[in-house]
Amino acid sequence: MKKQSRIILLFLVPFLIVIFLFSIFIYFTVSDYSEDYLFKLLEARANKVAKERFEGQKNLIDTEDPDKLPHERDFFIPINNKKSFFEESKEVGIHERFFTDVIKRGEAQFVTKDYLYKGIKYKTNKGDYIVITVAENYFEINQAENLIKTLLFAIAAAFLLLLYIALYFSKNIFKPISAITEKVKEISSENLHLRLNEDNANEELYELSSTFNDMLDRIETSFETQNNFISNASHELRTPLTAIIGETDVVLSKPRQTNEYIESLKIILQEAEKLDNKTKALLFLAQTGFNGKTQKFEKIRIDQLLWDVKENLDILNSKNRIHLDMELLPENPLKLKVSGNTQLLHLAFSNIISNGCKYSNYDHVTVSIGASDDNVYIVIKDKGIGIPENEIKYIYDPFFRASNTKNYEGYGIGLPLTRNIIRMHNGKLLVTSIENQGTTVQITLPSIKSVN
């Protein structure tokens, strides 16, 4: 209600001010115009009356003249080098200065509340005269009141009309908004599947609610991802733990030989190492996922980094067949420089390339490098098992593993981690794949602008 009355006020006040100013303007324009008009009439009258009087076309002035203005009175005052017009001024009823003004400028006018005075200097062969015509201030007396009344009535009518419109608007404008507010209030983490109604009657509100819905979509997905992540992570961490606990339980159930102990301790160690690897990977994922920590960035030559990665992977597994394709290597090595963190990028490329090796059963993996003026492109192509088409959208979910990877070891952390790293470097990661034919990963990193 408070909001509504504020809207009404906001609506009314400026309109009223405008209308009020308008009325004042109209009043003064009309009054000015009619006064002007009356003075012109008076001047004409004065000339006519003087002509009649002094040139003797008519003898009797007092007889009814059809042109006579309402309440008209005429005065003829000779100017015989008189110093003072005291008496005349008393007779006519105006200030003395009026007479001197007429003599000086040839004419003068004066307004009182009820009368308009117009004086002109008239030359006859008998000498100069001041002719003063006085008439009723017709506008002030007859029309002003009427005009004010009309204007006030108009203001009042406009006010009422505006009030009605403002009420109507404030009610109807806020109706859908309050509906949206109500609906949004209903949505909480419990019922994220709820959505706002998107009726496209109102363009802006439609946009608003569809934006809300988009946001809800994103929130829902991230909620789900998080839920999945937690359940997956705990499951992943529990598997080795269960193995350790089971193994220890079995061993402790009765006294055993030394080599049996050694055997089971080995198994325990193996499982603990797995656990360690998983937690490490998780830690890395968490670290790269947040932007809070700033990593040290330096200038890196991508080809050098890739050679390092290849060397490293070759040492780790001699079955790897990684082929670095330098066919499109730019002639200008400066174009291969990117700003980044060596360890992180190393990790990212190792991940992608070793994945390629692993899932293609150590077939050829081609790594091509190229550079445009703004970006460095790294394309990694394998001929492995690929990713099923309907699962490709989940590949960045932590712990997600495609349905065809049952025979391969892995935790499903590598790709999300790589994506995080590439993102930190403002790069792009694009994965295209055909099941059983191979996967192509295209990584784009912005290069350092060569200073000219």
Place this chain on the structure above:
Amino acid sequence: MRKTILIPTDFTVTSLNTLKAVLNNNPSDTTLDIILLHGITSSDSIRDLLFFSKMKQIESLSSDEFEEAYEVLCNKFDSQINSFKIDLFSGYNQAAFNSYIKTNKIEKIFISNGKQKLSNRKSFDLGRFIRKSPVEVITINTDKTSTITEKGEITEVFLKQVSIG
């Protein structure tokens, strides 16, 4: 030695493979002036002609991927490329095409045996003019076995194997 060559383009990354093949097989002592030519009929409307800008039209036809891909190629073969430009041809007949070739001093034309993919309604295939042109025309075999998923991405230019035949 300096040579001016012409390659028809449809502003797809696929079409750049012709350029890649040409550059790959270019002897290192020859520098090339490359013209990528696209056939498009110009508008009849006086308003369109008044505000016509070749640069703007080329910009609207090409995509980011295309630009990045030819930059990759140009960076690779920097020393062999003397000049590189993308041009539009909007002539209607053989004579117009022949005179285009003459004014630009084009010595060789390379075309791909693949079919052009013309996205714009006004674009047309330059093939029929090229085949009857007075200069040497060389056809390039583009490999068709490449997987379809990478269509339109820059990856295509990295992976496609092409040969001059």
